[in-house]
Amino acid sequence: MTLPAINVKKLVKRFGTATVLQDIDLEVPEGKVSCLIGPSGSGKSTLLRCMAFLEESSEGMITVNGEALGFFENARGERERLPAAQIRAVRSQIGMVFQQFNLWPHMTALGNVSEALKTVHKVPKTEAEDRAMAQLKKVGLENRANHYPSQLSGGQQQRVAIARALTLSPKIMLFDEPTSALDPELTGEVLNVMRDLAAEGMTMVVVSHEIGFAATVGNQISFLDQGRLLFTGAPADVFAKPRHPRLEQFLDTYLDRGASMLV
Amino acid sequence: MIFDPNVILKHLPEIIQGTGVTLALWIAGMAFGIALGFLVATTRRYGGKATNVVLAIPVEILRGTPFLVQIFLVYYGGPFAGLSLGPIPCGLICLTVYSAAYYSEVFRAGFAAVPHGHVEAAECLGLSRVQIIRRILLPEMALIVLPPSVNLAVILLKESAVLSIITVPELTTTISAIGSQEYAFLEAIFLLAVIYWAIVEASAKLGRIAEARLSTFRFSAP
């Protein structure tokens, strides 16, 4: 077996006195789609944000393709913070898509997608915009390139945000509830883009309430509840009955009953 | 040039009196201004479109011209139009009208900030317009308008120093007169700055306390 794309070991995250993640161990396989599901407040978004080092874990380690992210264990076995440049280097392998899209409102779609190439990687303007345009084309928005975020629908904004993450050629894509801020009729276009991406063999970690997506596209499902990772497995195993009682309760309570019948 | 605090101590009674005049004019002007401003804002909101536009004109004129020019116009122009006011009444009237214009805008914004759904809910329950204003809009507005009101109060206090130019015997007038009389110019400016600063800081502090008190009545985020 190959090295996991992301390896989470004994991860603990505390906010003040509240422990939101407790002893999380998780391997994200390369080239596969891993889904994190669980009720609100279960810690799944926090776990994803720790994988992007947007949250700093309190204990434990995360490695990305074998390289330590944020913290490493020094010779005396103590946790130590890596220098900022190194954190940036490891993080450059990761692309992130947010629930609220987080497009920069003062730039056009093309500007959003090409900005990091120009600013961070010093790619010449025309080349950066060509590459950005190619990504926009991939998400089907080449004709919206000169629109500002405020002129785009939620679904279009999220597709631009995906294109923005993809231009930097990440090895891993993290999706933090990418469709939950969208009107139901707009979720399809985003999920389709994600499906295409999965088909290309992109390593993806998806936090989502879209159980249907998780069940059909996901290769690995992890169920979190109250800060603990209850189990991880293939969709067929996870959703097979008899289910774990907490999962059954989750499917009943947080989704409409129809959905639980589907899976 | 040595700073001489004796000058301040010698004239303490006058300084206290001048401070008193400033505080009295400020608080009275503000109280009348809030009342008049509220009246204007309510009339503009519920008095129909024409009333709204007609009342917008004086409000915009008052907000678009310097307080000093307004005072000059009333104080020196007034007698030519049959309105001969002494410095204190003139100052009080100008301060009132000026603050009313600004407070009316604060209240208008406050009205607008109350979610329309809350008013609709009250309408559906059969509350009258006056009841809606008293029971729904005002309590919700209070927290919204408090911070800009405190800011405005501070601005008005500072504007009141301008009244010295038409010889209202307030703080600035009193202290600068002492400064000239005693040839203690720097002491005077210094003292003026310190007293105003102290009043402003104290009222800002009061405003923050009021805000903290008021926000405890708010049950949940919208």
Place this chain on the structure above:
Amino acid sequence: MKKTTFLKAALGAAMLFSASLSAHAEDVLAKVKAAGTLKVGTETAFAPFDYIDAGEHAGLNVDLFAEIGKELGVKIEWVALPWEGVLPGLEAGKFDVVAGPATITKARLERYRFTVPIAEATVAILKKAGAPISKPEDIAGKAVGVGKATAQLAQLTEFSATLPTKVDIREYPAFNDAYADMAAGRIVAVANSLPNIAFVAKQRNGAFEVVLPPFGKKTYFGFIGTKDADHASLVDAIDAALLKMKADGRMAKLQEKWFGQKFDTPDAVKDPAF
């Protein structure tokens, strides 16, 4: 007691810092000549010495300083402030000399150095035409205007104390404001120096009247400089220019132009009556 001492110390310390930095010796006349401009501070609401005539700064001071400028070989740069700010401005070094002019008084001589007197400054009453005032004493109990921080105010206050009922003294930032208020009817009279009120009465023909005799002691107007050694040569030079103008008749001509009469002024006032 302890509190007062602390207050004094704290305030004193704060100001001492700024005071310690201000000492620097330099001859002002040499500086003025090198720069080619003499900065003169004044207020422009004191007709006929300094006032705004249809937007232009005019008056006896303007003419006199034009001549002084010629004598010293420098241009004149005017800085117009409210009167209350003029003497502080002089002390802060914002200008080299003050035109004003100011009444030469005992109190001011202690702090400032005056030039050769340029006119008489004796204070009298200007009343609104028809007001029941026929002699200075009639202002008892009435509202009388006067400029803030002026010698005229000091003399009016002193005169008021001698009257059976005190005068209702109203202080104005400038005498112009007092005249305007008299026109508006808020006060019935203004106390100011004779040359000023004679000019105003003439300008507003019929509306205002001068009440004679003057109630104040005989005093004179002079320009004001500071007493320190740096400024001595400059004030000396201005004095010399003024004396020269007195001798060759230019001063008298200008007095005629602005007051309609010439004043018999001494060459120096050492011991003012007030």
Place this chain on the structure above:
Amino acid sequence: MSFKLFFLLLKAAGWTLSISLVSILLGFALAIGLSAVLLSSKRLYRAPAELFISFFRGVPLLVQLLFIYNLLPFIGLNVPSVVAAIIGLTLCTAAYQAENLRGGFESVPRGLIEAADMAGFSVRQIFLRIKVPIAMRLTFPALVNEAIMILKSSSLVSVVGIVEVTKMAQDLASSTYLPIELFSSAALIYLVICWSIALIGRYTERALPGGVK
């Protein structure tokens, strides 16, 4: 009232406009620096900036101007009237603008910065490319208001010897005895300028690409 008097007022309005404009711009530059200090996590850095803002927001402009004009010479800075007026208005507006900007920087949505973080931006790049443009847009209406405030406040600079519109009207009123006409005309001039600023501000705001919702 003759046209000549109105023309004199207009001429004086040149001072009003130029002093206000220079002060707004200088104040803005100073405010950017101040707000950066205010956002610092070190209390030691923040304290002097907070004191500065508290002073210039707590003391009447009239007193500030006298302070600057008469007190600066004692620390060896003897500035002419125009400079004193500009310094006074600049410091005053900088204090207000710095507070606005701080608020603007603080309300740049966290997620926009995270997105830049994920794209590998350095702290400096995030500040220049993301925070500054967004904070500018957020605070633009407040900036327009402040410009109007300063324009009106400039009516006070005659205490340090500048003959701007208000002082000119006062001077002319005392020799022509036409206070109503002169002060109304002065008011009209202020109104026209203020309303123009408001109009230009609204137009510019609409033209700015994509505000934050």
